[in-house]
Amino acid sequence: MSILRSFLPIVARSNGWRCFSTGIPSDMIADLNKEMESIFGEPPSSSPLGSSPSPQQPVEDSPLVLTHTDSSGQANMVDVSPKEDSKRVAIASCRVLLGQKVFNLVASNEISKGDVLTVAKIAGITGAKQTSNLIPLCHNINLSHVRVDLTLNEEDSSVVIEGEATTSGKTGVEMEALSAVAIAGLTVYDMCKAASKDICITDVCLQHKSGGKSGSWARN
Numbered sequence: 064m065s066i067l068r069s070f071l072p073i074v075a076r077s078n079g080w081r082c083f084s085t086g087i088p089s090d091m092i093a094d095l096n097k098e099m100e101s102i103f104g105e106p107p108s109s110s111p112l113g114s115s116p117s118p119q120q121p122v123e124d125s126p127l128v129l130t131h132t133d134s135s136g137q138a139n140m141v142d143v144s145p146k147e148d149s150k151r152v153a154i155a156s157c158r159v160l161l162g163q164k165v166f167n168l169v170a171s172n173e174i175s176k177g178d179v180l181t182v183a184k185i186a187g188i189t190g191a192k193q194t195s196n197l198i199p200l201c202h203n204i205n206l207s208h209v210r211v212d213l214t215l216n217e218e219d220s221s222v223v224i225e226g227e228a229t230t231s232g233k234t235g236v237e238m239e240a241l242s243a244v245a246i247a248g249l250t251v252y253d254m255c256k257a258a259s260k261d262i263c264i265t266d267v268c269l270q271h272k273s274g275g276k277s278g279s280w281a282r283n
Contacts, residue, residue, distance in 0.1 A: 140200050146233040151274030155240035157267040159222040159251045165259045166220035169251075176254045180213045180222070183250040187211035190246025191228050191239040201238050204230050211243050213251075222251055225270075237272050 130141050161169060169179045176182075188209045195203040208229040216223050226243030228236035248264040255262055273279040 138200065140202075141234075143202060143233040146276070148232055149274045150229070150231050151235050152227065152229050152272065153235060153237040153240040153269065154225065154227045154271040155237070155244045155267070155269050156223070156225045157244040157248045158216075158219075158265050159224065159248050160263040160265060161220050161222065161251075161255065162259055162261055163220045165255050165262065166215070166217075168258055169222070169255065170215055174254055175257060179251055179254040180215075182254060183213055183222075183224070183247045184211045186250035187224070187226055187243040187247030191226065191243035194239045194242040197242060198238055202234050204232060204234065204236060204239065206230050206236065206239060209239070209243060211247055213247065222248075224248055224251075235272060235275055237269055241267065241269060 130139075165174075168174050172178055188211055190197075191209045191211075192206060195201045206228055208227070210225075210227040212225045214223045214225075215221075224244045224247045226240045226247065228239035228243060230236050230239075245264075245267055248267070252262050252264060268282065271279075271281045
């Protein structure tokens with residue numbers, strides 16, 4: 064124990080013993096290790112005093128890439144010609160907060176411009192078909208089906224809008240579904256703005272998509 068006490072401070076740790084070895088000759092370190100093993104029944108850890116094993120580094124995700132920009136950062140329309148055709152469906156939604164007064168007028172079909180829900184439904188379908196004209200880097204897609212539903216919600220005096228777009232092709236229809244509900248929501252505002260300027264279009268978002276390389280996705 065004389066060598067151990069003279070040259071090497073020992074610290075008890077929960078997972079074994081740690082020791083300093085820097086600056087001590089290698090033959091003396093070997094003797095000290097043997098002495099420690101004879102006393103404690105195990106060789107000292109190779110880690111320095113007070114250190115702990117390095118935690119495993121997490122594997123980083125691959126960096127996200129914006130497909131609508133080229134290598135120089137300029138706007139770019141994605142070439143979808145190598146992709147295979149598949150059935151693609153997207154569903155989006157939004158909410159138009161009317162307020163109680165306007166909600167009652169819409170529900171009773173007393174808005175001066177006419178039937179708000181019917182006009183907004185047609186506008187939403189038209190908006191989906193015009194997506195590539197409204198959003199410059201969207202592809203001109205042959206839509207096989209567009210559905211726009213508007214429902215009055217008494218709980219918050221709103222119109223809930225849901226839009227669905229379907230195609231069979233090389234690229235998705237998320238933007239078409241989003242355009243459908245956004246244009247329908249704007250039309251509700253236009254039809255009702257004479258009665259109130261406090262109307263709010265909110266929660267425009269994608270709810271579901273399927274088809275293509277990325278497969279299916281749904282909002283939780």
